[in-house]
Amino acid sequence: MEFVVGPVLADEISGIESMPAAVSRIASMLDDPDADATAFARVLELDARLTADVLRLANSAWSQPTQPILTVRDAVMRIGAAVVLKMAVGSRTAQSLSRPSDGYDLGEGELWRHSVAAALAAERMGAYTKVAVPGAAFTAALLHDIGKVPLTRRLGRDGLRELWTLIESTDLTPLEAERRLLGTDHAEAGESIAREWGLPDALATAIGAHHDPDAAPTTVGDAVHVGNLVAKFVGVGLGSDGMAINMSDAAAHRLGLSSDKLEALCADVATGLAGAIELFEGVSHGA
Amino acid sequence: MKHVVGVSDMKVSRSPGDIIVTHALGSCLGIVLYDPVAKVGGILHAMLPQASVNPAKAEANPFAFVDVGTPAYIQTALAAGAQKGRLVVKVAGGAAMSTGADMFAVGKRNFLMLRKVLWKEGLMIKNQDVGGTISRTLYLEVETGQTWIVSRGEKWSL
Numbered sequence: 264m265e266f267v268v269g270p271v272l273a274d275e276i277s278g279i280e281s282m283p284a285a286v287s288r289i290a291s292m293l294d295d296p297d298a299d300a301t302a303f304a305r306v307l308e309l310d311a312r313l314t315a316d317v318l319r320l321a322n323s324a325w326s327q328p329t330q331p332i333l334t335v336r337d338a339v340m341r342i343g344a345a346v347v348l349k350m351a352v353g354s355r356t357a358q359s360l361s362r363p364s365d366g367y368d369l370g371e372g373e374l375w376r377h378s379v380a381a382a383l384a385a386e387r388m389g390a391y392t393k394v395a396v397p398g399a400a401f402t403a404a405l406l407h408d409i410g411k412v413p414l415t416r417r418l419g420r421d422g423l424r425e426l427w428t429l430i431e432s433t434d435l436t437p438l439e440a441e442r443r444l445l446g447t448d449h450a451e452a453g454e455s456i457a458r459e460w461g462l463p464d465a466l467a468t469a470i471g472a473h474h475d476p477d478a479a480p481t482t483v484g485d486a487v488h489v490g491n492l493v494a495k496f497v498g499v500g501l502g503s504d505g506m507a508i509n510m511s512d513a514a515a516h517r518l519g520l521s522s523d524k525l526e527a528l529c530a531d532v533a534t535g536l537a538g539a540i541e542l543f544e545g546v547s548h549g550a
Numbered sequence: 551m552k553h554v555v556g557v558s559d560m561k562v563s564r565s566p567g568d569i570i571v572t573h574a575l576g577s578c579l580g581i582v583l584y585d586p587v588a589k590v591g592g593i594l595h596a597m598l599p600q601a602s603v604n605p606a607k608a609e610a611n612p613f614a615f616v617d618v619g620t621p622a623y624i625q626t627a628l629a630a631g632a633q634k635g636r637l638v639v640k641v642a643g644g645a646a647m648s649t650g651a652d653m654f655a656v657g658k659r660n661f662l663m664l665r666k667v668l669w670k671e672g673l674m675i676k677n678q679d680v681g682g683t684i685s686r687t688l689y690l691e692v693e694t695g696q697t698w699i700v701s702r703g704e705k706w707s708l
Contacts, residue, residue, distance in 0.1 A: 427702070436648060492647065496656050497597060498557040501576045505685035505701075510647040510654050522653050523603060529656070530604035533558060533597060533614065 272445070272452055275413030279456065285310045287461040289348045293398060303344045304336035313351055317342075320350050345398050349382075352402050356409060376540060377500020378405050383539045384493035384532045385486045391528045393519025400486035402462075403469040407487050410453030410470075414441060430507075437507060438474050450474050476514045485514040493525070497533045555595050558614035562592030562626045566693040573687045575643030577657035579616060579664055579680075580688040582640040582708070583624065584695040585632035591692045592630075594623040598656065599663035616663040624671060639673050640697050640708050642688045644680035657681070677708050 288306045292298040307313050314335055321338035322331055332338050339347055360375040385404035389396040418426060422444070429440045441448040454471030469484040476488040492510055494500055515525065553561045555572040562583070563570060572580050572595040584591035594613060601608030601615040613619040628634060641664065644657035652658075661680050668675065679686065679699055687700045688708070697708040 431702070492654060495647075496577050498574055498576060498578050498595075501574045501685035505683050506576050506645040506647050506657070507683035508647055509649045512653045515653050520653075522655075522659070525653065526598050526600070526656065526659075527603040529598055530607050530614065534604075534607055 272413040272417055272447065272455075275416040276452070276456055276459065279409070279412055284461065285313055286348065286351050287463065289344065289351065290399065290402065290463050290466065293344060293348060298344070300336050300339040300344070303339045303347065304334070307335050307339070307347065316350060317347055320346075345401075348398075349401055349405070352405055353379075356406060360409065360412065373500050373502070374408060374411060376536075377494050377502075378408055379539050380494035380497060380499040380532055380536055381405070381407055381487070381490040383535055384490035384528060387528060387531050387535070388486050388489065388518070388520075390531075391520060391524040394482055394517070396486045396518075397465070397483055399463065399466050400469070400483045400490070403466045403473075403483055404487045404490040406457060406462075406466070407453065407470050407473045407491055408449060409456050410449035410451065413452055413456070414445065414449050417445065436509060438509075448474075474509060476511050480514070480517055482518070485511075485518050488514045489518065489520065489525075493529055493532055496529045497536065499536070555593050557595055558597050558611055558619075560592060560594040560613050560619070560623045560626065562590065562623070562630050563692050564588065564590045564630050568692040570690045570692065571687065575686045575688060576645050577643070577660065579641060579643045579657075579660045580686070581620065581623070581664065582638075582642075582688070582690050582697050583627045583632065584638045584640075584690065584697075585627070585636045586638065586695050587636050588631045588633065589693060589695070590627060590630045590632040591690050591695060592623065592627055593688060593690055594619060596620070596660065596664075599659040616660050617667055620664060620667045621671065624673075634672070637673060638695065639668060639675050641675055641678040641680055642686050642699055642708055645683055645685065646681060648683055679706075679708050 285306050289303060307317055317335055317338045321341045322328060328341060332341055357375055360378055382401050382405035385400035426440055426444055429435060430437055438448045450471050450473055454467050457467035457470050465483050469487045472484045473487045473491055476484045488511060495506055551567060552569045552571060555561045555570060557578060561570050570593045572593050578595055578597050581594040596616045596619045597614045599616050601618040608615050608618055612622045644661040646657045647654055684701045689698050699706055699708050
């Protein structure tokens, strides 16, 4: 598959703090039944900042250890490899996603809160769907709008104003308007970033397809698509595009979500959101 | 004083200097109640139509849900000095996604539920600005009962 995105936004993408190699290693190890805490620890210990983050989280008020946890292996056993992965991705992306994004009319931290809400929705979704939702959906949902970061940088304030004029004066959706102006859109740019970071294919594909999950449906892709909508329903990160996005009923049907289940998921996410944001902020700000 | 009403919350005031605002109404509903004689007014920002999807949450905070939150909100306004026969009701929000069928029509279901609840309460909607895809910010000036919406840098009265 050829990516036109790379060259188009190459400079802006390279300005985003990259995912450490350890993150993609952990992401692929999650599906490996033979990978135990020792194996995860070996990967994590290659990255000093990740090691520090994991130890901090394992000793935080959130995980409440009875005794201080001093080794990465014990930390992984305590909090679980999947949580380590979420936290590793979260702590690296919080900063990029927290900057105010004028063009999308999202205040400081709002895109980040939207991302956490979508991730929480993807994570809790399995309790409401008929199919099992893979753990990768959380990470993919957390990163689904990462492509807005290079887009915002490229367009600048004037470019973003132009983007909005285009959307208001034509029938173009925000995504189509991005393509008209830049030759790419934030979903495609996000997929490109995920591939550059070496994240697993399922994750990158789901990010790229989050506004169009029907072309080549996957459960992770469907979960990210619906997770983004749920974040909007609970009122987080509406931005200037509001609800002006396409949604796929087919994705909900594939997941086996009814409208009642969808609303129950919204209530669940709204309840857990403050705690999830706090957890990530504690880690990324070194609390 | 300016009061910001968050998602799943409400504010009723009888202080003449107060402005009540709620931001980013997407599929959520912003419901204004105002008694022009007592000069008591408020905004409820409800998220979902029915409490039955999560009774525990509804018990902890009824204002997340239109069906149980609206009657509780009306009671709050009455307790603050409003009279039901004088209450003016205005509604904003209830937006929908660009495409998709009823599965995701949370905004529409919110509005249908509100009409049902108001009918039971014997209240009518005076003005409404609902549907579409936009995100709305809703304001109420308590002294005058004036209400307005701001969206994408534009402002109009409700």
